Amino acid sequence: MGAPADPLAAVSPPADPHATARPAGKGLPASGGSTLLGIAFMCVAVLSFAVTDATAKWLGQQMPVIMVIWARYVVHFAVSLVVFNPWTVPGLLRTARPGLQLVRSGLLFAITALNFSALHFLQLDQTVSIMFSAPFFVALFAGPMLGEWVGVRRWIAIMVGFCGILLVVRPGVGGIHPAALLSLAAAAAYALYSITTRMLAACDRSETTLFYSSLVGSLAASLPLPFVWETPRSALDIGLMLELGIIAGAGHFFLILAHARAPAALLAPFIYTQIIGMIALGWLVFDQSPTAWTLAGAAIVIASGIDLLLRERRGRAPRTLEAQAPD
DSSP states (O other): OOSTTSOOOOOOSTTOTTTSSSOTTTTOOOOHHHHHHHHHHHHHHHHHHHHHHHHHHHHHTTSOHHHHHHHHHHHHHHHHHHHSSTTTSTTTTOOSOHHHHHHHHHHHHHHHHHHHHHHTTSOHHHHHHHHTTHHHHHHHHHHHHHSOOOOHHHHHHHHHHHHHHHHHHOOSTTOOOTTHHHHHHHHHHHHHHHHHHHHHHTTSOHHHHHHHHHHHHHHHHHTTHHHHOOOOSSHHHHHHHHHHHHHHHHHHHHHHHHHHHSOHHHHGGGGGGHHHHHHHHHHHHHOOOOOHHHHHHHHHHHHHHHHHHHHHHHTSSOSOOGGGSOO
8 A cells, every 4th residue: 555555554753644643744844845855755655656566466476475465564574673673662562452453454464465466467557546446435434433424525526436446347248357356345444444543543653553563464474374385486586575575665764754744635646646657567567558448447536536635635524534645
């Protein structure tokens, strides 16, 4: 999610918008050069997430998807554990809301499983276009869960955005694979995940949230592994399994750097540049080009999402989208 397509939890210093009580970029001094560097880091981050999805799609054609999910979690967890562990971060395991930590971790695992499963059947540009609907679900769920209700204009933006999703999916004759429903479910789960992240930000440290997310995901992916394990066919597959976790981790590292240098509201629209990387990788690696329907639907979804973000930034509606940036 990183980007919505690859939403693995990131650890950050106080600048992390979802792992601390203070939203990223709020109260942070930012010069023009720092802001431009933050935007550059954001673009590198979303490109890393595109590479992660492309790798997951490739590996999903070589081995069971659960093995891909396992590699994604375990490699990232092993690498991050070197820096963040109970010895280097005292009190790492202490959480004020263990139940909510488990719910959030379960949501993250579900997002990864749904997204990687959808990638087995869909093109990269199709999955990311659908996942871009996550901010709309955030706006929908924030009312009943956080008491942050949206106004008429934002409802219109949400409905227009879902019309864009319909253009991408095209249910009925001539539509894309039914696995598009998996991507839509992943987007809805991502919204719930973002909201629970905001709820935990008020009481738990970012390192604690990352640790539980990675740990629960690694354990959940490891449970069925003995029943589906297939020895990787080549050294390339093994290398890509390692790269899957490392590149995703690097993406979240750049995401942290971006939010440390520029306000979250400014960075959020650049999330949508991920579709450029997805289209390029789909063409270069899988010889797949986006259809006119996908491009039109993605344009509508992106325009509606940016409209929501701009309204949020101008303070015209309650703050419901702070948690929508990649986590």
